[in-house]
Amino acid sequence: MRGDTEHYLRELMRISLKIDKRKFNTFQEADKMIKLRTDLIMIVLNYLHDELYSRGPRYWIDPIDF
Numbered sequence: 001m002r003g004d005t006e007h008y009l010r011e012l013m014r015i016s017l018k019i020d021k022r023k024f025n026t027f028q029e030a031d032k033m034i035k036l037r038t039d040l041i042m043i044v045l046n047y048l049h050d051e052l053y054s055r056g057p058r059y060w061i062d063p064i065d066f
Helices: 003-020 027-053
Strands: none
Touching: 003 027
């Protein structure tokens, strides 16, 4: 996994844990954190997509093809 992907994935986990543990005081803070989590999810998905599709074809060939 690339460094950028790992960085954003860690940020996503950090924000998600804050939301799950209800570490916010107002509805506005919660709403802001949920929007940030949504943005981080999209960033992580794009990085993962780039990583998977930039790999060589040997990762996509199934040696045990029936």
